[in-house]
């Protein structure tokens with residue numbers, strides 16, 4: 335049994351990415367639910383009060399990319415990063431695309447409104463969702479073109495695919511995503527390919 339701990343809540347997209355990375359590597363981990371807004375969590379694990387964080391012996395990390403690189407390089411299992419400079423740079427490019435554009439537009443603009451707000455008893459902001467749709471469509475155009483060129487974002491399955499998977503999984507569960515993705519056969523094929531992996535099923539069973 336590994337003494338690796340992922341701190342975070344199961345619905346979080348980035349926590350799902352961290353868990354998928356562990357599952358794909360075959361690394362055992364414990365998921366520790368956290369009160370991510372608490373002063374204790376901020377002081378001990380994440381000064382910006384986000385999820386996930388990692389603890390492994392004396393190693394404490396926050397930021398999903400740092401966690402992903404650590405798990406990939408510190409443990410045996412399939413390599414999740416290209417080794418050539420161009421492939422590695424492209425993987426980082428795609429992770430930046432997810433972090434800086436796709437996550438904000440898809441999760442911030444649509445998924446949070448459709449799923450998180452209702453959980454808090456609030457109505458989705460339909461105007462905010464409608465305003466987010468063109469930016470989401472732009473992201474999907476870019477991913478569609480990438481998957482038309484290859485089975486994964488860069489060469490073989492990499493960290494980049496595992497950053498994107500939970501975001502698109504959530505998007506597909508919204509009416510907007512269902513409609514937009516219906517016109518994206520290459521993305522859907524990639525999602526089908528991801529769904530065949532144990533890691534993807536692990537996040538799927540957590541729903542939605």
Ligand SMILES: N[C@@H](CCC(=O)N[C@@H](CS)C(=O)NCC(=O)O)C(=O)O
Nearest residue numbers: 346347348383384385386397398399
């Ligand atoms: N840059 C961070 C982002 C992490 C992040 O935004 N996580 C979300 C959950 S998916 C979170 O903690 N949200 C809490 C909040 O916004 O208050 C990373 O890469 O780990």
